[in-house]
Amino acid sequence: MDLQAKLQQIRERYDEIGQAMTDPSIFDRPKEYAELTREYNQLRELVADFDRLQEITSQIEGNRAIIDANEDPELTDMARDELRELTDEQAALEDQIKMKLIPKDPDDSKNCIIEIRSGTGGDEAAIFAGDLFEMYRRYADRQKWVLSLLSVAPSEMGGYKEIVFELSGVEVFGKMKYESGVHRVQRVPETESQGRVHTSAATVAVLPEIEEVDEVVLDMNDIRVDTFRSSGAGGQHVNKTDSAIRLTHEPTGIVVECQQERSQHQNKEKALTMLRSKIYEMEQEKLRSERAADRKTQVSTGDRSAKIRTYNFPQGRLTDHRIQLTLYNLDDIMKGHIDEVIQALRVQDNLDKLQAIME
Numbered sequence: 001m002d003l004q005a006k007l008q009q010i011r012e013r014y015d016e017i018g019q020a021m022t023d024p025s026i027f028d029r030p031k032e033y034a035e036l037t038r039e040y041n042q043l044r045e046l047v048a049d050f051d052r053l054q055e056i057t058s059q060i061e062g063n064r065a066i067i068d069a070n071e072d073p074e075l076t077d078m079a080r081d082e083l084r085e086l087t088d089e090q091a092a093l094e095d096q097i098k099m100k101l102i103p104k105d106p107d108d109s110k111n112c113i114i115e116i117r118s119g120t121g122g123d124e125a126a127i128f129a130g131d132l133f134e135m136y137r138r139y140a141d142r143q144k145w146v147l148s149l150l151s152v153a154p155s156e157m158g159g160y161k162e163i164v165f166e167l168s169g170v171e172v173f174g175k176m177k178y179e180s181g182v183h184r185v186q187r188v189p190e191t192e193s194q195g196r197v198h199t200s201a202a203t204v205a206v207l208p209e210i211e212e213v214d215e216v217v218l219d220m221n222d223i224r225v226d227t228f229r230s231s232g233a234g235g236q237h238v239n240k241t242d243s244a245i246r247l248t249h250e251p252t253g254i255v256v257e258c259q260q261e262r263s264q265h266q267n268k269e270k271a272l273t274m275l276r277s278k279i280y281e282m283e284q285e286k287l288r289s290e291r292a293a294d295r296k297t298q299v300s301t302g303d304r305s306a307k308i309r310t311y312n313f314p315q316g317r318l319t320d321h322r323i324q325l326t327l328y329n330l331d332d333i334m335k336g337h338i339d340e341v342i343q344a345l346r347v348q349d350n351l352d353k354l355q356a357i358m359e
Helices: 003-020 024-028 030-069 073-101 123-143 172-179 235-240 264-294 330-334 339-358
Strands: 112-118 146-154 160-168 181-187 198-208 223-228 244-249 254-258 307-312 317-320 325-327
Touching: 003 030, 003 073, 003 339, 024 030, 030 073, 073 339, 112 123, 112 172, 112 264, 123 146, 123 160, 123 172, 123 181, 123 198, 123 330, 146 254, 160 172, 172 198, 172 339, 198 264, 223 264, 244 264, 254 264, 307 330, 317 330, 317 339, 325 339
Parallel strands: 181 307
Antiparallel strands: 112 160, 112 198, 146 160, 181 198, 223 244, 244 254, 307 317, 317 325
16 A cells, blocks of 8 residues: 555545534543544644645646656746755655554553573573663663562572562663573673683563553562572561562463562562553563464564574674674673664564554
8 A cells, every 4th residue: 555545545435434423422422532633633733634634745746747847947946946845855755644644552652571581501501691781771870760570599500590570660671671581691601611602591571661550550469479598689677577479360270479678568569560561561471472363573572582692792783683783892782772773673564564554
């Protein structure tokens, strides 16, 4: 479907809503009226752009007719000058409209919970999980986000078997959601005496933080609450009290833990937020799977089993396999300079979404 046809569909829907809102009985259905008003306001700007685009297209056709007739040299030159300006304005307006057509992810503005788990590779995988955490910590500092640890399971040789943390700030999930998946590392471990390159992996899961009760309703009768003594850092107070919380959502089997706060109450509140986020993500994954059956997008933001990226230390190379992006500044990337990677993924994601709309 071309842009004009898509915009014509939008205008027809806009007019349809406008007609429905003139029906006096709509005020007897306040929820429907509110939804129609919201959609009407969302479409108004696109319809105004469409009207201007049609006006420019008509002016372009008029100028081309003058140029083709070539009856008055002075008028023809003026038409050529105006045609160039109109053509530039038309291209810019079309690009602007395309960006507005891309559906916004309502989760992008939310905070997020990130889980990093060591995978294949034993101690080296745990060390790599620690490296990934440090990369994200430095990136969060540059973004002026707040990082809060939720659960930590350190490895004896360094790094983490698992680490769960929260990032709070502006557009956190919108930037971090592309990190979900399997991250693979190729390097010579410190314990390798013969200098051989080993391949290890860690899994990253990025969940939008869900706190609003109306988004995910939890029945506490479905949740088993266990308390235990924290194994993480926190001083003598943490080690002497059963302040850590484990929640098991029996209908889904989802288990979450929080042990970083001082009080049992605080840990429980954090754990409930984590649980809501996991249940919400499970529902979103179902929707993504259904959509993927119709159309496979290039940039995956949900499949945690997909190998998304390789960090090759001997070559100083990072490769993101979803968009075939290869960069040779791995040292800087591991220090938290991942803006270039995230921006490339966001651009491709927008292109995929736009293509899906125009099909």
